[in-house]
Amino acid sequence: MATSDAHGPNPPVGESATAIASAVCSGETSAVEVTKRHLEWIERTDESIGAFLLTTPEWALETAEAVDRAVAGGKANDLPLAGVPLSIKDVLCTEGIPTTCGSRILEGWRPPYTATAVGRALGAGAVPLGKVNMDEFAMGSSTENSAFHPTRNPWDLERVPGGSSGGSAASVAAFQATVSLGSDTGGSIRQPAAFCGIVGLKPTYGAVSRYGLVAFASSLDQVGPMARCVRDAALLFDVVRGHDPADSTSIPDRIVADKQPRPKRSLPWSKALAEIAEDSPEGSLKMSCTRAIEAALAAGSRSLEGLRLGVVSELSGEAVDASVSAALRRTLDVATELGAAVEEVSLPSFEYALSAYYLIAPAEASSNLARYDGVRYGLRVPADTVFEMMERTRAKGFGPEVKRRIMLGTYALSSGYYEAYYGTALKVRTLVSSDFSRAFDHFDLLISATTPTTAFKLGEKVSDPLAMYLSDLCTIPANLAGIPAVSIPVDCDSQGLPIGVQLMAPVLGEVLLLAVAACLEAAVEFAVRPPAVMDFGP
Protein backbone atom coordinates (compact mmCIF):
# COMPACT_ATOMS: atom_id res chain seq x y z
CA MET A 1 0.00 0.00 0.00
CA ALA A 2 1.14 3.60 -0.60
CA THR A 3 2.86 5.32 2.28
CA SER A 4 3.51 8.88 3.35
CA ASP A 5 6.81 10.40 2.39
CA ALA A 6 8.59 13.48 3.71
CA HIS A 7 6.26 15.72 1.71
CA GLY A 8 3.08 14.24 3.10
CA PRO A 9 0.70 11.68 1.64
CA ASN A 10 1.11 10.61 -1.98
CA PRO A 11 -2.07 10.14 -3.94
CA PRO A 12 -3.10 6.63 -3.01
CA VAL A 13 -3.14 5.53 -6.67
CA GLY A 14 -3.85 2.02 -7.78
CA GLU A 15 -5.70 1.04 -4.67
CA SER A 16 -8.94 -0.65 -5.58
CA ALA A 17 -11.73 -1.28 -3.11
CA THR A 18 -11.04 -4.97 -3.46
CA ALA A 19 -7.34 -4.48 -2.62
CA ILE A 20 -8.13 -2.28 0.38
CA ALA A 21 -10.74 -4.67 1.78
CA SER A 22 -8.42 -7.62 1.36
CA ALA A 23 -5.47 -5.80 2.99
CA VAL A 24 -7.68 -4.74 5.91
CA CYS A 25 -9.12 -8.23 6.31
CA SER A 26 -5.69 -9.91 6.22
CA GLY A 27 -4.30 -7.49 8.79
CA GLU A 28 -1.74 -6.10 6.32
CA THR A 29 -3.13 -2.65 7.09
CA SER A 30 -5.95 -1.32 9.25
CA ALA A 31 -9.13 0.51 8.34
CA VAL A 32 -8.01 3.35 10.62
CA GLU A 33 -4.72 3.70 8.75
CA VAL A 34 -6.45 3.74 5.34
CA THR A 35 -8.98 6.27 6.64
CA LYS A 36 -6.36 8.62 8.08
CA ARG A 37 -4.39 8.58 4.86
CA HIS A 38 -7.47 9.46 2.80
CA LEU A 39 -8.56 12.19 5.24
CA GLU A 40 -5.09 13.72 4.96
CA TRP A 41 -5.28 13.57 1.18
CA ILE A 42 -8.68 15.28 1.20
CA GLU A 43 -7.26 17.98 3.47
CA ARG A 44 -4.43 18.50 1.02
CA THR A 45 -6.40 18.49 -2.22
CA ASP A 46 -9.94 19.62 -1.60
CA GLU A 47 -9.25 23.33 -1.45
CA SER A 48 -8.49 23.01 -5.17
CA ILE A 49 -11.13 20.39 -6.10
CA GLY A 50 -14.06 21.35 -3.86
CA ALA A 51 -15.64 17.90 -3.94
CA PHE A 52 -16.78 17.82 -0.31
CA LEU A 53 -19.59 19.84 1.28
CA LEU A 54 -18.75 18.27 4.62
CA THR A 55 -15.99 15.93 5.76
CA THR A 56 -16.87 13.66 8.67
CA PRO A 57 -13.53 12.63 10.22
CA GLU A 58 -15.02 11.61 13.57
CA TRP A 59 -17.70 9.46 11.98
CA ALA A 60 -15.08 7.98 9.62
CA LEU A 61 -12.61 7.09 12.36
CA GLU A 62 -15.30 5.64 14.65
CA THR A 63 -16.53 3.49 11.77
CA ALA A 64 -12.99 2.44 10.85
CA GLU A 65 -12.25 1.47 14.46
CA ALA A 66 -15.40 -0.65 14.51
CA VAL A 67 -14.32 -2.33 11.26
CA ASP A 68 -10.89 -3.12 12.70
CA ARG A 69 -12.53 -4.58 15.82
CA ALA A 70 -14.88 -6.70 13.71
CA VAL A 71 -11.96 -8.00 11.61
CA ALA A 72 -10.03 -8.83 14.79
CA GLY A 73 -13.15 -10.62 16.05
CA GLY A 74 -13.17 -12.92 12.99
CA LYS A 75 -16.00 -11.16 11.08
CA ALA A 76 -13.94 -10.34 7.96
CA ASN A 77 -16.18 -12.50 5.75
CA ASP A 78 -19.15 -10.24 6.43
CA LEU A 79 -17.20 -7.16 5.35
CA PRO A 80 -16.67 -7.11 1.58
CA LEU A 81 -16.01 -3.35 1.83
CA ALA A 82 -13.80 -3.50 4.96
CA GLY A 83 -12.13 -0.12 5.38
CA VAL A 84 -13.07 1.10 1.87
CA PRO A 85 -13.23 4.93 1.82
CA LEU A 86 -16.69 6.06 0.69
CA SER A 87 -17.98 9.50 -0.25
CA ILE A 88 -21.73 10.06 -0.14
CA LYS A 89 -23.64 12.38 -2.47
CA ASP A 90 -25.41 14.90 -0.25
CA VAL A 91 -28.80 13.77 -1.59
CA LEU A 92 -28.66 10.64 0.61
CA CYS A 93 -29.86 10.99 4.20
CA THR A 94 -27.41 10.32 7.01
CA GLU A 95 -28.82 10.24 10.52
CA GLY A 96 -27.63 13.17 12.60
CA ILE A 97 -25.22 14.31 9.84
CA PRO A 98 -26.23 17.41 7.84
CA THR A 99 -27.80 16.61 4.45
CA THR A 100 -28.29 19.64 2.21
CA CYS A 101 -28.99 18.37 -1.32
CA GLY A 102 -26.78 21.28 -2.34
CA SER A 103 -29.60 23.64 -1.31
CA ARG A 104 -29.91 26.55 1.12
CA ILE A 105 -33.43 25.38 1.91
CA LEU A 106 -31.99 22.32 3.71
CA GLU A 107 -28.87 24.00 5.12
CA GLY A 108 -28.14 22.60 8.56
CA TRP A 109 -30.87 19.94 8.38
CA ARG A 110 -29.99 16.73 10.22
CA PRO A 111 -32.07 13.78 8.99
CA PRO A 112 -33.60 11.52 11.63
CA TYR A 113 -32.74 8.39 9.59
CA THR A 114 -30.14 6.95 7.21
CA ALA A 115 -30.71 5.98 3.57
CA THR A 116 -30.85 2.20 3.03
CA ALA A 117 -28.05 2.26 0.42
CA VAL A 118 -25.75 4.12 2.82
CA GLY A 119 -26.67 1.81 5.70
CA ARG A 120 -25.90 -1.27 3.60
CA ALA A 121 -22.52 0.10 2.44
CA LEU A 122 -21.53 0.89 6.04
CA GLY A 123 -22.81 -2.51 7.17
CA ALA A 124 -20.36 -4.09 4.72
CA GLY A 125 -17.45 -2.16 6.24
CA ALA A 126 -17.27 1.00 4.09
CA VAL A 127 -15.95 4.11 5.85
CA PRO A 128 -17.90 7.37 5.31
CA LEU A 129 -15.46 10.23 4.67
CA GLY A 130 -18.14 12.86 4.13
CA LYS A 131 -20.93 14.30 2.03
CA VAL A 132 -20.07 15.44 -1.49
CA ASN A 133 -21.22 18.30 -3.67
CA MET A 134 -24.01 18.20 -6.24
CA ASP A 135 -26.28 20.37 -8.32
CA GLU A 136 -29.07 21.61 -6.08
CA PHE A 137 -31.64 18.81 -5.70
CA ALA A 138 -29.70 16.89 -8.38
CA MET A 139 -30.88 19.32 -11.07
CA GLY A 140 -28.01 20.08 -13.38
CA SER A 141 -25.14 18.67 -15.40
CA SER A 142 -22.13 20.58 -14.04
CA THR A 143 -22.47 20.84 -10.21
CA GLU A 144 -22.45 24.62 -10.75
CA ASN A 145 -26.03 24.70 -9.41
CA SER A 146 -24.78 23.85 -5.91
CA ALA A 147 -25.82 26.63 -3.55
CA PHE A 148 -22.49 26.32 -1.74
CA HIS A 149 -19.53 26.18 -4.12
CA PRO A 150 -18.55 24.76 -7.49
CA THR A 151 -16.52 21.55 -7.82
CA ARG A 152 -13.60 21.38 -10.24
CA ASN A 153 -12.69 18.56 -12.59
CA PRO A 154 -9.49 16.82 -11.37
CA TRP A 155 -8.33 16.45 -15.00
CA ASP A 156 -8.52 20.21 -15.61
CA LEU A 157 -9.35 22.56 -12.75
CA GLU A 158 -10.89 25.13 -15.16
CA ARG A 159 -13.56 22.62 -16.17
CA VAL A 160 -16.69 21.21 -14.57
CA PRO A 161 -16.78 17.66 -13.20
CA GLY A 162 -20.25 17.14 -14.72
CA GLY A 163 -23.34 16.67 -12.63
CA SER A 164 -25.37 16.30 -10.76
CA SER A 165 -23.11 13.79 -8.92
CA GLY A 166 -20.06 16.00 -9.62
CA GLY A 167 -18.70 15.79 -6.07
CA SER A 168 -18.91 12.00 -6.15
CA ALA A 169 -17.08 11.80 -9.49
CA ALA A 170 -14.40 14.35 -8.57
CA SER A 171 -13.72 12.76 -5.16
CA VAL A 172 -13.21 9.34 -6.73
CA ALA A 173 -11.13 10.64 -9.67
CA ALA A 174 -8.94 12.65 -7.26
CA PHE A 175 -8.30 9.55 -5.08
CA GLN A 176 -10.02 11.24 -2.12
CA ALA A 177 -12.50 8.35 -1.90
CA THR A 178 -12.27 4.88 -3.43
CA VAL A 179 -15.98 4.59 -4.18
CA SER A 180 -18.99 6.88 -4.00
CA LEU A 181 -22.75 6.57 -3.88
CA GLY A 182 -24.45 8.89 -6.36
CA SER A 183 -27.91 9.20 -7.88
CA ASP A 184 -29.02 9.27 -11.51
CA THR A 185 -32.31 10.75 -12.74
CA GLY A 186 -31.29 11.63 -16.32
CA GLY A 187 -27.59 10.83 -16.37
CA SER A 188 -26.36 12.27 -13.07
CA ILE A 189 -24.07 9.30 -12.35
CA ARG A 190 -22.94 8.45 -15.89
CA GLN A 191 -22.28 11.96 -17.25
CA PRO A 192 -19.95 13.06 -14.37
CA ALA A 193 -18.31 9.61 -14.45
CA ALA A 194 -17.53 10.19 -18.15
CA PHE A 195 -16.27 13.75 -17.53
CA CYS A 196 -13.98 12.60 -14.69
CA GLY A 197 -12.69 9.39 -16.30
CA ILE A 198 -14.29 6.95 -13.88
CA VAL A 199 -16.98 4.23 -13.90
CA GLY A 200 -20.60 5.01 -13.01
CA LEU A 201 -23.56 2.63 -12.94
CA LYS A 202 -27.22 3.60 -13.07
CA PRO A 203 -28.93 0.39 -11.96
CA THR A 204 -32.35 -0.88 -13.03
CA TYR A 205 -35.13 1.25 -11.55
CA GLY A 206 -36.02 -0.54 -8.31
CA ALA A 207 -32.75 -2.51 -8.01
CA VAL A 208 -31.47 -0.26 -5.21
CA SER A 209 -33.72 1.12 -2.49
CA ARG A 210 -34.59 4.82 -2.75
CA TYR A 211 -35.42 5.01 0.96
CA GLY A 212 -33.57 8.04 2.29
CA LEU A 213 -32.77 9.37 -1.19
CA VAL A 214 -34.22 12.89 -1.29
CA ALA A 215 -36.74 12.74 -4.14
CA PHE A 216 -36.31 14.70 -7.38
CA ALA A 217 -38.32 12.72 -9.97
CA SER A 218 -39.52 9.58 -8.25
CA SER A 219 -40.18 7.47 -11.35
CA LEU A 220 -36.67 8.16 -12.71
CA ASP A 221 -34.37 8.49 -9.65
CA GLN A 222 -32.00 5.64 -8.89
CA VAL A 223 -29.07 5.30 -6.47
CA GLY A 224 -25.87 3.82 -7.91
CA PRO A 225 -22.13 3.28 -7.45
CA MET A 226 -19.20 5.26 -8.85
CA ALA A 227 -15.64 3.93 -8.77
CA ARG A 228 -12.31 3.92 -10.59
CA CYS A 229 -12.85 0.42 -12.02
CA VAL A 230 -15.83 -1.72 -13.01
CA ARG A 231 -15.08 -4.33 -10.37
CA ASP A 232 -15.27 -1.77 -7.54
CA ALA A 233 -18.54 -0.39 -8.90
CA ALA A 234 -19.88 -3.95 -9.11
CA LEU A 235 -18.76 -4.69 -5.56
CA LEU A 236 -20.56 -1.64 -4.17
CA PHE A 237 -23.63 -2.44 -6.27
CA ASP A 238 -23.66 -6.06 -5.05
CA VAL A 239 -23.64 -4.72 -1.48
CA VAL A 240 -26.35 -2.06 -1.77
CA ARG A 241 -28.77 -3.78 -4.17
CA GLY A 242 -31.75 -5.85 -3.09
CA HIS A 243 -35.30 -5.50 -1.90
CA ASP A 244 -36.10 -3.05 0.88
CA PRO A 245 -39.49 -3.14 2.60
CA ALA A 246 -39.12 0.60 3.19
CA ASP A 247 -39.28 1.34 -0.58
CA SER A 248 -42.42 0.00 -2.22
CA THR A 249 -40.85 0.40 -5.69
CA SER A 250 -37.83 -1.77 -4.86
CA ILE A 251 -37.98 -5.07 -6.75
CA PRO A 252 -38.36 -8.27 -4.69
CA ASP A 253 -35.22 -10.48 -4.80
CA ARG A 254 -37.19 -13.45 -6.14
CA ILE A 255 -38.17 -11.44 -9.23
CA VAL A 256 -34.58 -10.24 -9.70
CA ALA A 257 -33.38 -13.84 -9.82
CA ASP A 258 -36.24 -15.10 -12.04
CA LYS A 259 -36.10 -12.31 -14.60
CA GLN A 260 -32.35 -12.33 -15.29
CA PRO A 261 -31.91 -11.68 -19.02
CA ARG A 262 -29.86 -14.45 -20.66
CA PRO A 263 -27.29 -13.91 -23.44
CA LYS A 264 -28.79 -14.49 -26.92
CA ARG A 265 -26.02 -16.91 -27.84
CA SER A 266 -23.60 -18.86 -25.69
CA LEU A 267 -20.66 -16.83 -24.35
CA PRO A 268 -17.37 -18.38 -23.17
CA TRP A 269 -18.54 -17.74 -19.60
CA SER A 270 -22.25 -18.62 -19.99
CA LYS A 271 -21.84 -21.68 -17.78
CA ALA A 272 -20.47 -19.54 -14.96
CA LEU A 273 -23.42 -17.13 -15.39
CA ALA A 274 -25.91 -20.00 -15.11
CA GLU A 275 -24.15 -21.33 -12.01
CA ILE A 276 -24.25 -17.93 -10.37
CA ALA A 277 -28.00 -17.72 -11.01
CA GLU A 278 -28.60 -21.23 -9.65
CA ASP A 279 -26.30 -20.78 -6.70
CA SER A 280 -28.59 -18.27 -5.00
CA PRO A 281 -31.06 -20.18 -2.85
CA GLU A 282 -32.74 -17.07 -1.47
CA GLY A 283 -33.01 -15.63 -4.94
CA SER A 284 -30.74 -12.87 -3.76
CA LEU A 285 -28.05 -13.28 -6.45
CA LYS A 286 -25.52 -12.56 -3.72
CA MET A 287 -22.31 -10.95 -5.02
CA SER A 288 -23.38 -12.05 -8.51
CA CYS A 289 -21.88 -9.10 -10.41
CA THR A 290 -18.38 -9.42 -8.94
CA ARG A 291 -18.47 -13.19 -9.48
CA ALA A 292 -19.57 -12.81 -13.09
CA ILE A 293 -16.77 -10.31 -13.74
CA GLU A 294 -14.17 -12.79 -12.52
CA ALA A 295 -15.59 -15.52 -14.74
CA ALA A 296 -15.69 -13.21 -17.78
CA LEU A 297 -12.14 -11.91 -17.31
CA ALA A 298 -10.87 -15.46 -16.96
CA ALA A 299 -12.06 -16.13 -20.53
CA GLY A 300 -9.15 -14.04 -21.84
CA SER A 301 -8.67 -12.65 -25.33
CA ARG A 302 -12.00 -13.86 -26.84
CA SER A 303 -14.12 -13.11 -23.76
CA LEU A 304 -16.97 -11.53 -25.78
CA GLU A 305 -17.24 -14.31 -28.39
CA GLY A 306 -20.94 -14.58 -29.25
CA LEU A 307 -22.01 -11.29 -27.67
CA ARG A 308 -24.44 -9.22 -29.75
CA LEU A 309 -23.75 -5.54 -29.34
CA GLY A 310 -25.99 -2.87 -30.91
CA VAL A 311 -24.67 0.62 -31.66
CA VAL A 312 -27.45 3.20 -31.26
CA SER A 313 -27.58 5.25 -34.50
CA GLU A 314 -29.48 8.13 -32.91
CA LEU A 315 -26.72 8.64 -30.32
CA SER A 316 -23.77 8.63 -32.70
CA GLY A 317 -22.70 10.53 -35.81
CA GLU A 318 -23.67 14.20 -35.77
CA ALA A 319 -25.17 13.97 -32.28
CA VAL A 320 -21.73 13.81 -30.67
CA ASP A 321 -18.36 15.56 -31.04
CA ALA A 322 -15.80 14.07 -33.43
CA SER A 323 -13.35 13.14 -30.64
CA VAL A 324 -16.10 11.31 -28.71
CA SER A 325 -17.30 9.59 -31.86
CA ALA A 326 -13.76 8.44 -32.67
CA ALA A 327 -13.27 7.04 -29.16
CA LEU A 328 -16.55 5.11 -29.49
CA ARG A 329 -15.40 3.65 -32.83
CA ARG A 330 -12.10 2.53 -31.28
CA THR A 331 -14.04 0.87 -28.44
CA LEU A 332 -16.20 -0.95 -30.99
CA ASP A 333 -13.02 -2.24 -32.67
CA VAL A 334 -11.86 -3.52 -29.28
CA ALA A 335 -15.22 -5.24 -28.74
CA THR A 336 -14.96 -6.85 -32.18
CA GLU A 337 -11.43 -8.09 -31.41
CA LEU A 338 -12.79 -9.67 -28.23
CA GLY A 339 -15.30 -11.55 -30.38
CA ALA A 340 -18.47 -9.43 -30.14
CA ALA A 341 -20.78 -9.08 -33.17
CA VAL A 342 -21.23 -5.31 -33.52
CA GLU A 343 -24.10 -3.88 -35.60
CA GLU A 344 -25.89 -0.58 -35.85
CA VAL A 345 -29.48 -0.31 -34.63
CA SER A 346 -32.02 2.49 -34.86
CA LEU A 347 -34.25 3.52 -31.95
CA PRO A 348 -36.27 6.30 -33.64
CA SER A 349 -38.15 7.49 -30.54
CA PHE A 350 -34.85 8.66 -28.98
CA GLU A 351 -35.24 11.84 -31.01
CA TYR A 352 -38.08 12.78 -28.66
CA ALA A 353 -36.64 11.42 -25.41
CA LEU A 354 -34.95 14.62 -24.26
CA SER A 355 -38.14 16.65 -24.76
CA ALA A 356 -40.23 14.07 -22.93
CA TYR A 357 -37.73 13.96 -20.07
CA TYR A 358 -37.77 17.74 -19.62
CA LEU A 359 -41.54 17.56 -19.13
CA ILE A 360 -41.72 14.44 -16.95
CA ALA A 361 -38.80 15.19 -14.60
CA PRO A 362 -39.83 18.80 -13.83
CA ALA A 363 -43.47 17.72 -13.42
CA GLU A 364 -42.49 15.16 -10.78
CA ALA A 365 -40.04 17.63 -9.22
CA SER A 366 -42.66 20.35 -8.88
CA SER A 367 -44.77 17.92 -6.90
CA ASN A 368 -41.91 16.43 -4.83
CA LEU A 369 -40.46 19.82 -3.93
CA ALA A 370 -43.80 21.12 -2.66
CA ARG A 371 -42.74 19.66 0.71
CA TYR A 372 -40.19 22.47 1.24
CA ASP A 373 -42.66 24.91 2.66
CA GLY A 374 -40.92 26.13 5.81
CA VAL A 375 -43.19 24.11 8.09
CA ARG A 376 -41.57 20.80 9.09
CA TYR A 377 -37.85 21.19 8.41
CA GLY A 378 -35.29 23.43 6.77
CA LEU A 379 -35.40 27.13 6.13
CA ARG A 380 -38.28 29.43 7.14
CA VAL A 381 -38.50 33.08 6.21
CA PRO A 382 -40.95 34.62 8.72
CA ALA A 383 -44.05 36.43 7.43
CA ASP A 384 -47.49 37.45 8.70
CA THR A 385 -49.48 34.80 6.85
CA VAL A 386 -48.69 31.20 6.00
CA PHE A 387 -48.79 31.76 2.22
CA GLU A 388 -46.38 34.69 2.40
CA MET A 389 -44.12 32.62 4.62
CA MET A 390 -44.11 29.77 2.07
CA GLU A 391 -43.58 32.03 -0.95
CA ARG A 392 -40.70 33.87 0.67
CA THR A 393 -39.11 30.74 2.13
CA ARG A 394 -39.11 29.04 -1.27
CA ALA A 395 -37.94 32.21 -3.05
CA LYS A 396 -34.95 32.52 -0.71
CA GLY A 397 -34.20 28.81 -0.27
CA PHE A 398 -34.25 27.58 -3.89
CA GLY A 399 -31.68 28.52 -6.53
CA PRO A 400 -32.50 29.61 -10.12
CA GLU A 401 -32.42 26.17 -11.78
CA VAL A 402 -34.66 24.60 -9.15
CA LYS A 403 -37.14 27.44 -9.50
CA ARG A 404 -37.03 27.10 -13.28
CA ARG A 405 -37.84 23.39 -13.11
CA ILE A 406 -40.57 23.85 -10.51
CA MET A 407 -42.20 26.46 -12.76
CA LEU A 408 -41.79 24.28 -15.84
CA GLY A 409 -43.32 21.30 -14.06
CA THR A 410 -46.12 23.33 -12.56
CA TYR A 411 -46.98 24.64 -16.03
CA ALA A 412 -46.81 21.17 -17.63
CA LEU A 413 -49.22 19.84 -15.00
CA SER A 414 -51.54 22.85 -14.92
CA SER A 415 -55.12 22.77 -16.08
CA GLY A 416 -55.41 23.11 -19.85
CA TYR A 417 -51.84 22.00 -20.60
CA TYR A 418 -51.66 18.66 -18.80
CA GLU A 419 -52.69 16.48 -21.77
CA ALA A 420 -50.67 18.36 -24.37
CA TYR A 421 -47.41 18.31 -22.40
CA TYR A 422 -47.25 15.84 -19.51
CA GLY A 423 -49.75 13.34 -20.99
CA THR A 424 -47.96 13.27 -24.35
CA ALA A 425 -44.56 12.95 -22.67
CA LEU A 426 -45.75 9.83 -20.82
CA LYS A 427 -46.79 8.31 -24.16
CA VAL A 428 -43.39 9.09 -25.67
CA ARG A 429 -41.96 7.29 -22.65
CA THR A 430 -43.86 4.17 -23.74
CA LEU A 431 -42.38 4.49 -27.25
CA VAL A 432 -38.85 4.72 -25.82
CA SER A 433 -39.44 1.55 -23.77
CA SER A 434 -40.85 -0.27 -26.82
CA ASP A 435 -37.85 0.73 -28.93
CA PHE A 436 -35.55 -0.68 -26.25
CA SER A 437 -37.57 -3.92 -26.07
CA ARG A 438 -37.37 -4.38 -29.84
CA ALA A 439 -33.61 -3.73 -29.82
CA PHE A 440 -33.05 -6.16 -26.94
CA ASP A 441 -34.84 -8.88 -28.93
CA HIS A 442 -31.76 -8.92 -31.15
CA PHE A 443 -28.98 -7.53 -29.00
CA ASP A 444 -27.61 -8.45 -25.57
CA LEU A 445 -26.43 -4.91 -24.92
CA LEU A 446 -26.55 -1.52 -26.59
CA ILE A 447 -23.66 0.91 -26.76
CA SER A 448 -23.29 4.65 -27.34
CA ALA A 449 -21.22 7.61 -26.25
CA THR A 450 -22.08 8.65 -22.66
CA THR A 451 -21.94 12.38 -23.41
CA PRO A 452 -21.98 14.44 -26.62
CA THR A 453 -18.83 16.34 -25.50
CA THR A 454 -15.99 16.08 -23.01
CA ALA A 455 -15.97 18.29 -19.87
CA PHE A 456 -16.79 21.93 -20.62
CA LYS A 457 -15.44 25.02 -18.88
CA LEU A 458 -16.89 26.41 -15.64
CA GLY A 459 -19.38 29.15 -16.51
CA GLU A 460 -19.66 28.10 -20.17
CA LYS A 461 -23.31 26.99 -20.03
CA VAL A 462 -24.76 28.47 -16.83
CA SER A 463 -26.79 31.15 -18.59
CA ASP A 464 -28.20 28.82 -21.25
CA PRO A 465 -30.33 26.14 -19.57
CA LEU A 466 -31.27 24.43 -22.83
CA ALA A 467 -27.61 23.98 -23.84
CA MET A 468 -26.95 22.45 -20.41
CA TYR A 469 -29.92 20.06 -20.84
CA LEU A 470 -28.39 18.72 -24.07
CA SER A 471 -25.54 17.23 -21.98
CA ASP A 472 -28.00 14.49 -21.02
CA LEU A 473 -28.94 13.53 -24.59
CA CYS A 474 -27.41 10.04 -24.51
CA THR A 475 -28.18 9.12 -20.91
CA ILE A 476 -31.88 10.05 -20.62
CA PRO A 477 -33.42 7.12 -22.58
CA ALA A 478 -32.20 4.58 -19.98
CA ASN A 479 -33.94 6.51 -17.19
CA LEU A 480 -37.20 6.78 -19.13
CA ALA A 481 -37.20 2.99 -19.68
CA GLY A 482 -35.83 2.10 -16.21
CA ILE A 483 -33.03 -0.04 -17.67
CA PRO A 484 -29.48 -0.32 -16.26
CA ALA A 485 -26.61 1.53 -17.97
CA VAL A 486 -22.96 1.98 -17.13
CA SER A 487 -20.37 4.49 -18.31
CA ILE A 488 -16.74 3.40 -18.56
CA PRO A 489 -13.78 5.62 -19.47
CA VAL A 490 -12.09 4.54 -22.70
CA ASP A 491 -9.75 7.31 -23.85
CA CYS A 492 -8.85 11.01 -23.67
CA ASP A 493 -9.38 13.72 -26.29
CA SER A 494 -6.55 15.88 -27.67
CA GLN A 495 -6.84 18.14 -24.62
CA GLY A 496 -6.34 15.23 -22.25
CA LEU A 497 -9.98 15.14 -21.12
CA PRO A 498 -11.57 11.73 -20.49
CA ILE A 499 -14.20 10.23 -22.80
CA GLY A 500 -16.82 7.75 -21.59
CA VAL A 501 -18.73 5.05 -23.40
CA GLN A 502 -22.14 3.88 -22.25
CA LEU A 503 -23.39 0.28 -22.23
CA MET A 504 -27.11 -0.38 -21.75
CA ALA A 505 -28.80 -3.68 -20.78
CA PRO A 506 -32.39 -4.92 -20.48
CA VAL A 507 -34.15 -4.50 -17.11
CA LEU A 508 -32.25 -6.38 -14.35
CA GLY A 509 -29.34 -7.12 -16.70
CA GLU A 510 -26.61 -5.71 -14.43
CA VAL A 511 -24.73 -9.02 -14.16
CA LEU A 512 -24.13 -9.30 -17.91
CA LEU A 513 -23.73 -5.53 -18.27
CA LEU A 514 -20.94 -5.24 -15.69
CA ALA A 515 -19.15 -8.42 -16.81
CA VAL A 516 -18.99 -7.11 -20.40
CA ALA A 517 -17.96 -3.65 -19.17
CA ALA A 518 -15.09 -5.27 -17.23
CA CYS A 519 -13.90 -7.13 -20.36
CA LEU A 520 -13.89 -3.90 -22.39
CA GLU A 521 -12.20 -2.02 -19.55
CA ALA A 522 -9.42 -4.63 -19.37
CA ALA A 523 -8.87 -4.38 -23.13
CA VAL A 524 -8.87 -0.56 -23.49
CA GLU A 525 -6.47 -0.13 -20.54
CA PHE A 526 -7.55 3.37 -19.54
CA ALA A 527 -5.63 4.74 -16.54
CA VAL A 528 -7.20 7.11 -14.02
CA ARG A 529 -4.31 9.57 -13.71
CA PRO A 530 -5.74 13.10 -13.62
CA PRO A 531 -2.73 15.39 -14.11
CA ALA A 532 -3.99 18.16 -11.80
CA VAL A 533 -4.06 15.64 -8.97
CA MET A 534 -0.95 13.63 -9.84
CA ASP A 535 1.05 16.87 -9.79
CA PHE A 536 -0.28 17.85 -6.40
CA GLY A 537 2.80 19.06 -4.60
CA PRO A 538 3.54 19.33 -0.91
Place this chain on the structure above:
Amino acid sequence: MALTPDQVAHIARLARLALTEEESAVYATQLSQILDHAAKVKEIDTSKVPPTSHPVRLANVMRKDEPRLGLGPKDVLGEAPEAEDAMFKVPRIMDA
Protein backbone atom coordinates in the same frame (compact mmCIF):
# COMPACT_ATOMS: atom_id res chain seq x y z
CA MET B 1 -44.72 29.80 -27.95
CA ALA B 2 -44.07 32.78 -25.70
CA LEU B 3 -45.26 32.91 -22.10
CA THR B 4 -46.63 36.28 -21.02
CA PRO B 5 -45.53 37.91 -17.74
CA ASP B 6 -49.09 37.27 -16.48
CA GLN B 7 -48.77 33.56 -17.18
CA VAL B 8 -45.40 33.46 -15.40
CA ALA B 9 -46.95 35.22 -12.40
CA HIS B 10 -49.81 32.70 -12.40
CA ILE B 11 -47.41 29.71 -12.48
CA ALA B 12 -45.28 31.25 -9.73
CA ARG B 13 -48.37 31.67 -7.57
CA LEU B 14 -49.40 28.04 -8.12
CA ALA B 15 -45.86 26.96 -7.21
CA ARG B 16 -45.74 29.29 -4.17
CA LEU B 17 -42.66 31.14 -5.38
CA ALA B 18 -42.31 34.87 -4.75
CA LEU B 19 -40.52 36.21 -7.86
CA THR B 20 -38.99 39.63 -8.45
CA GLU B 21 -39.97 41.44 -11.66
CA GLU B 22 -36.51 40.82 -13.01
CA GLU B 23 -36.80 37.08 -12.34
CA SER B 24 -40.24 36.96 -13.98
CA ALA B 25 -38.85 38.53 -17.15
CA VAL B 26 -35.90 36.08 -17.33
CA TYR B 27 -38.12 33.07 -16.66
CA ALA B 28 -40.66 34.18 -19.29
CA THR B 29 -37.92 34.00 -21.95
CA GLN B 30 -36.21 30.85 -20.70
CA LEU B 31 -39.38 28.86 -20.04
CA SER B 32 -40.69 29.77 -23.50
CA GLN B 33 -37.50 28.44 -25.10
CA ILE B 34 -37.60 25.23 -23.07
CA LEU B 35 -41.30 24.69 -23.84
CA ASP B 36 -40.63 25.20 -27.55
CA HIS B 37 -38.10 22.40 -27.36
CA ALA B 38 -40.39 20.23 -25.24
CA ALA B 39 -43.24 20.71 -27.74
CA LYS B 40 -41.31 18.33 -29.99
CA VAL B 41 -43.17 15.51 -28.20
CA LYS B 42 -46.28 16.62 -30.09
CA GLU B 43 -44.64 15.95 -33.48
CA ILE B 44 -44.88 12.20 -33.11
CA ASP B 45 -48.18 10.33 -33.40
CA THR B 46 -49.05 9.03 -29.95
CA SER B 47 -52.82 8.72 -30.45
CA LYS B 48 -52.74 4.92 -30.06
CA VAL B 49 -49.97 4.75 -27.44
CA PRO B 50 -50.75 4.14 -23.76
CA PRO B 51 -48.91 6.33 -21.22
CA THR B 52 -46.12 4.97 -18.98
CA SER B 53 -45.86 6.50 -15.55
CA HIS B 54 -43.68 3.78 -14.01
CA PRO B 55 -40.80 2.18 -15.90
CA VAL B 56 -40.76 -1.29 -14.35
CA ARG B 57 -44.18 -2.84 -13.89
CA LEU B 58 -44.61 -4.63 -10.59
CA ALA B 59 -47.51 -6.68 -9.35
CA ASN B 60 -48.81 -5.34 -6.08
CA VAL B 61 -46.29 -6.20 -3.37
CA MET B 62 -48.01 -7.04 -0.10
CA ARG B 63 -46.62 -7.23 3.40
CA LYS B 64 -48.11 -8.32 6.70
CA ASP B 65 -50.04 -5.56 8.43
CA GLU B 66 -48.10 -5.50 11.67
CA PRO B 67 -47.90 -2.50 13.95
CA ARG B 68 -44.39 -1.13 14.39
CA LEU B 69 -42.84 1.99 15.81
CA GLY B 70 -42.12 4.93 13.56
CA LEU B 71 -40.19 8.06 14.43
CA GLY B 72 -41.14 9.63 17.78
CA PRO B 73 -42.50 13.19 18.10
CA LYS B 74 -39.11 14.42 19.32
CA ASP B 75 -37.39 13.18 16.15
CA VAL B 76 -40.15 14.50 13.91
CA LEU B 77 -40.40 17.94 15.51
CA GLY B 78 -36.68 18.26 16.23
CA GLU B 79 -35.87 19.91 12.90
CA ALA B 80 -38.98 22.09 12.61
CA PRO B 81 -38.44 25.85 12.35
CA GLU B 82 -41.11 26.29 15.04
CA ALA B 83 -43.00 23.75 17.15
CA GLU B 84 -45.21 23.80 20.21
CA ASP B 85 -46.92 21.02 22.22
CA ALA B 86 -46.10 18.25 19.76
CA MET B 87 -47.36 20.34 16.82
CA PHE B 88 -45.76 22.25 13.97
CA LYS B 89 -46.38 25.94 14.42
CA VAL B 90 -47.20 28.17 11.42
CA PRO B 91 -48.23 31.80 10.94
CA ARG B 92 -51.98 32.48 10.74
CA ILE B 93 -53.72 30.80 7.80
CA MET B 94 -56.87 32.94 7.68
CA ASP B 95 -57.33 36.66 7.25
CA ALA B 96 -57.92 38.50 10.52
